[in-house]
Amino acid sequence: MVGLMIGAVILAVLPLLFILLNLVLKGAGSLSLAFFTRMPVPAGETGGGVAHAIVGTLIIVGMASLFGLPLGIGAGVFCAEYPGARLAKLTRFVSDVMNGTPSIVVGVFAWALIVARTKQFSALAGSCALAMLMVPMVMRTTEELIKLVPNSLREAALALGYSRWRTSVTIVLRTALPGIVTGSLLAVARIAGETAPLLFTALGSQFMSLKITEPMAALPLTVFNYAIGPYEEWHRYAWATALVLIMVVLVLSLAARLATRQRFSGNA
Amino acid sequence: MATTILPESRTAEQSLEGSRAGDRLFKGVLVLAALAVPVLMAFLVYELYTGARPAIVRYGLGFIAGSTWDPVAEEFGAFPLIVGTLLSSFLALLIAVPLSLGVAIYLTEFAPRVIRQPIAFVIELLAAIPSVVYGLWGIFVLIPILKAHVFPFLRDTLGFLPFFQGPIYGPSMLAASIILAIMIMPFIMSVSREVLIAVPGSQREAALALGATRWEAVMSAIVPYARSGIIGAIILGLGRALGETMAVTMLIGNRNELSASLFAPGYTMAAVIANEFTEAVGDLHLAALAYVALVLFVLTVLVNAAARLLIWRVSKGGPVGGKGA
Numbered sequence: 001m002v003g004l005m006i007g008a009v010i011l012a013v014l015p016l017l018f019i020l021l022n023l024v025l026k027g028a029g030s031l032s033l034a035f036f037t038r039m040p041v042p043a044g045e046t047g048g049g050v051a052h053a054i055v056g057t058l059i060i061v062g063m064a065s066l067f068g069l070p071l072g073i074g075a076g077v078f079c080a081e082y083p084g085a086r087l088a089k090l091t092r093f094v095s096d097v098m099n100g101t102p103s104i105v106v107g108v109f110a111w112a113l114i115v116a117r118t119k120q121f122s123a124l125a126g127s128c129a130l131a132m133l134m135v136p137m138v139m140r141t142t143e144e145l146i147k148l149v150p151n152s153l154r155e156a157a158l159a160l161g162y163s164r165w166r167t168s169v170t171i172v173l174r175t176a177l178p179g180i181v182t183g184s185l186l187a188v189a190r191i192a193g194e195t196a197p198l199l200f201t202a203l204g205s206q207f208m209s210l211k212i213t214e215p216m217a218a219l220p221l222t223v224f225n226y227a228i229g230p231y232e233e234w235h236r237y238a239w240a241t242a243l244v245l246i247m248v249v250l251v252l253s254l255a256a257r258l259a260t261r262q263r264f265s266g267n268a
Numbered sequence: 269m270a271t272t273i274l275p276e277s278r279t280a281e282q283s284l285e286g287s288r289a290g291d292r293l294f295k296g297v298l299v300l301a302a303l304a305v306p307v308l309m310a311f312l313v314y315e316l317y318t319g320a321r322p323a324i325v326r327y328g329l330g331f332i333a334g335s336t337w338d339p340v341a342e343e344f345g346a347f348p349l350i351v352g353t354l355l356s357s358f359l360a361l362l363i364a365v366p367l368s369l370g371v372a373i374y375l376t377e378f379a380p381r382v383i384r385q386p387i388a389f390v391i392e393l394l395a396a397i398p399s400v401v402y403g404l405w406g407i408f409v410l411i412p413i414l415k416a417h418v419f420p421f422l423r424d425t426l427g428f429l430p431f432f433q434g435p436i437y438g439p440s441m442l443a444a445s446i447i448l449a450i451m452i453m454p455f456i457m458s459v460s461r462e463v464l465i466a467v468p469g470s471q472r473e474a475a476l477a478l479g480a481t482r483w484e485a486v487m488s489a490i491v492p493y494a495r496s497g498i499i500g501a502i503i504l505g506l507g508r509a510l511g512e513t514m515a516v517t518m519l520i521g522n523r524n525e526l527s528a529s530l531f532a533p534g535y536t537m538a539a540v541i542a543n544e545f546t547e548a549v550g551d552l553h554l555a556a557l558a559y560v561a562l563v564l565f566v567l568t569v570l571v572n573a574a575a576r577l578l579i580w581r582v583s584k585g586g587p588v589g590g591k592g593a
Contacts, residue, residue, distance in 0.1 A: 001483050002378050008370030009379075009387060012457070015450045016394045019405050026408075074301025082295075087302055094306045100572030101565060102511025104538045105316070108545070108561040112315040132308060139305070163287030165294030193398025196513035196538070200545045220400045224514065227404045235408065242401045253396045257389075 020246075027243030030236045036244075040206055043231050050241050052208040056123070056217040057248075060202055061192050063127035063212065068134030068191075069184055075135065076142025081168060092143075095136040106132050107197035115201060123209075123216035126202030130191040137190065141183025145176040182256045189252035193245060195220035219245040316565060319558030322551060331559055337524045337540070339549045344556035346537065346563060348526050353536040353564070356441060356516060357509035360448035365502055367449075368457035376464040377486050388461065395454035403518030406447045411438045411519065414446070419531055434529035439521035442530040447515045452505040459504055459579070463497030464490065500578035507571045511564065513538040537564045 038049030075095070079088040110129035115121055149172050157167040173180075198204070204221035205214075219241055226238035317324075323331065327344065334345015371391065375384050415438045426432045467490050475489035476482070491498070521533020522543060537560050548554045 002374070005370045005374035005378065008367045009374055012367055012371050012394075012453055013387065013390055016390060016397075018409070019397065019401070022405060022409050023401070071301050071304055074298055075305050078298035078302035081298065087299065091302045091305045094309045096576060097569055097572065098305065098309055100507050100511075100568050101312070102513065102538060102568055104511065104513040104541050105561050105565045105568075106312070108319070108541060108558060109312045109315050111545070112319045112558070113311065116319075132312075135305060135308075164291045166287070166290070168294065189396060193396075193400070195398070195400040196542060199542055203546070220398055220514075223400045223404055224518075227400075227407060228518065238404055239408075242404050245398060246401055249396055249398060250393070253393070 023239065023243045023246060026236070027239035027241075030240035031243065035240060039208060040237075043229075043233065046233065048237070050217075050219070050222055050237070050244065052205065053217040053219045053222040053241065054244070055208060055210070056202070056205075057192060057219045057245075059210070059212065060123050060126050060198070060216060060218055061130065061188060063124070064130035064134060064191055065184075065188055066131075067127065068131035068187070069138060071131070072135040072138025072187070073142050073180060073184075076139040077146060077168065077173065079139070080143045080146035081172075091139075095139050098132070099136040099140075102196075103129075103133055103194055104196040104199075107199060107201060110197065110201045118213075120213065121201065121203040121215045123202050123212045123214065126198045126216070126218070127212070129197035129201050130194060133191055133194065133197065134187045137187040138184055141186075142176070142180050145179035145183070146172060148179075149175045178259060182259050185252050185256035185259070189249050189256065192252065193220055193249050195224055219248070313565075316558055316562045320555055320562045323555035323559040326552070327556075327559075331556075332563065335526070339544070339553045342550065342552050344552070344559075346556075346560055348524050349535055349537045349540055349560060350563065351526060352441070352520070352534040353510055353538070353567075356445045356448060356520065356534065356536055357506055359442070359445035359530070360452060360509045361502065361506055363446065363449035364453045364456055364505060368453045368505075369460060369498065371453075371457050372461040372464055373486060373491070376461055377482065377490070388458070391454050391457055394450070395458075399451065399512060399514040400518075402447055402451055403515040406443065406515055406519045407439075410447065411443055414438070414443055423531070430528040431530045434527070434531055436531050437521060437533060439519055439533055440531050441520060441527075441534040444516045444520035444534070444536075445530075447519050448509045448512055451512060451515060452508050455508055456501050456505040459501035460494070460498045463494045463501060463579070466497070467493050496578045496581050500575045503571055503575035503578065507568050507575060510571060511538060511568050513542050517542045537561075 034047055035049040036054065037051050038047065039052055040050065041048035075091055078085075079092055082088050106129050110125045110132070114125035114128060153171055153175060154167055157171040158164070162171070198218055198221055202218055202221065203215035204225060205217045207217075209216050223238050223242045223245060226234040226241060229235070229238075323344065327334065331344065331346055332350065333347055334343075335347040336343045336345050337348070338344075371387075375388055379387070415436060419436045419440075419442070422432045423436070471489050471493050472485050475485035480488060516536055517539040520536060520539060522535055522539055523533040524535045524540075525532075527534070541557050541561055541564075544553070545557055548557060
């Protein structure tokens with residue numbers, strides 16, 4: 001039986017190694033400075049890049065974090081500071097539902113809310129969809145980390161005459177901060193790779209665009225469009241773009257995990 | 269030491285008043301943030317419903333049973349899509365559950381301590397890979413392998429079953445299920461691992477003291493104790509599989525026909541939304557797609573609620589796995 005289980009472990013780890021290996025083998029060859037700095041060229045020519053998608057991902061994910069992080073952290077702090085409140089119970093329940101909502105459904109929602117009303121595909125709508133995916137993740141980590149802060153710290157601050165909000169901000173939040181940063185980074189890493197909610201909100205584009213009220217390219221969308229395209233050259237771009245995307249995602253999630261690990265070993 | 273001069277304008281009472289105002293402001297901001305979550309969700313349900321209304325009015329619940337999907341004739345029924353979604357997810361579970369439970373049990377009970385953390389870490393990295401990258405890998409690496417080796421092998425050995433007959437295309441229900449299995453495995457593994465770790469040591473010790481082997485202890489004392497938590501983990505994986513879009517869209521072949529053969533292309537609810545939403549030909553087509561989204565949403569809410577309930581029963585309110593991903 002143990003042999004079977006070791007077999008299961010090997011089968012489980014194999015895809016990761018296989019995917020990473022393929023990404024490097026098929027993608028690294030097309031990576032060059034030009035790939036990061038240039039725009040796409042028409043099919044048939046060589047030497048294009050994905051600068052537009054890198055900039056697009058930065059803008060879309062940046063804006064999503066701007067909306068999603070404060071909302072998620074605020075809601076998490078509320079649920080931790082007033083755990084018995086009726087609103088806290090409701091918010092916790094709804095955020096669980098939200099966490100399980102398929103990202104494509106959130107995309108349809110952002111389309112109906114923004115794109116259908118403004119009659120214009122826009123990066124802003126994409127950011128809103130991604131922000132909505134972030135909120136439940138960030139909220140949960142924030143709440144759990146604040147609960148880990150020892151009550152004695154809070155009591156000490158209150159006994160010294162600190163008001164409740166100053167205790168919360170300067171003592172409790174300050175103590176839980178590294179963990180909240182980790183949770184936020186993980187959430188950013190996850191939404192950076194999301195494609196489905198962007199399909200009919202940010203839409204994608206072949207040009208560099210800095211206007212958030214217009215369609216904008218993003219790395220995952222570029223991977224998708226190149227992958228299902230008919231040209232050999234596009235498939236190579238798809239692999240190279242995927243390699244860039246996965247480096248972004250893995251660096252973010254590794255950084256997040258290392259940050260927590262260091263904190264724990266530092267305390268021990 | 270110089271005497272500090274207290275500013276006379278600020279008495280103790282006034283400063284208390286000030287901090288009360290601060291408290292009120294602080295709580296107000298937090299309440300707004302916490303309120304935004306249910307409000308957003310209510311908006312989501314409302315928008316999906318109003319978007320789907322024309323289709324709901326026209327087809328009613330018959331939408332779920334209808335099997336024609338013809339945007340030109342404005343004839344819409346979601347039955348093959350719903351079946352495709354359920355079938356691909358169940359097949360994925362069939363592959364992923366034994367594997368992830370094997371890994372979870374091995375990592376909590378049998379593996380040498382040094383390799384427990386690294387292996388769990390590597391498998392959790394699998395969860396961080398974006399779904400579009402799985403799709404890319406599926407199209408260009410997995411499908412060629414399946415088409416050249418695995419599918420012909422299955423047809424030769426299990427061809428007497430209706431599931432493994434018929435022409436082999438490549439993009440197919442089975443290919444999509446395999447990629448889904450790879451994608452949901454890390455979730456099932458990490459949640460069931462947490463549940464297994466939470467089983468009290470006394471449970472294991474008692475079984476061992478009665479003369480059970482380590483394997484018998486696992487099967488008779490530990491797994492039964494964690495059973496509802498493990499089922500919760502599996503249903504959580506099911507919820508993910510139901511809503512998964514990109515990798516499935518890229519691998520399933522996107523053909524709206526039911527076929528007994530798993531080698532044949534299929535379609536799912538998420539895939540039809542991804543493919544047709546930007547190119548919808550008319551208002552009714554859009555409404556039908558929104559209706560599909562609504563059905564998918566209701567389905568995942570039900571599945572997730574069942575999972576949470578089971579996991580909560582084990583961990584008594586502690587959100588095991590809630591902090592995942």
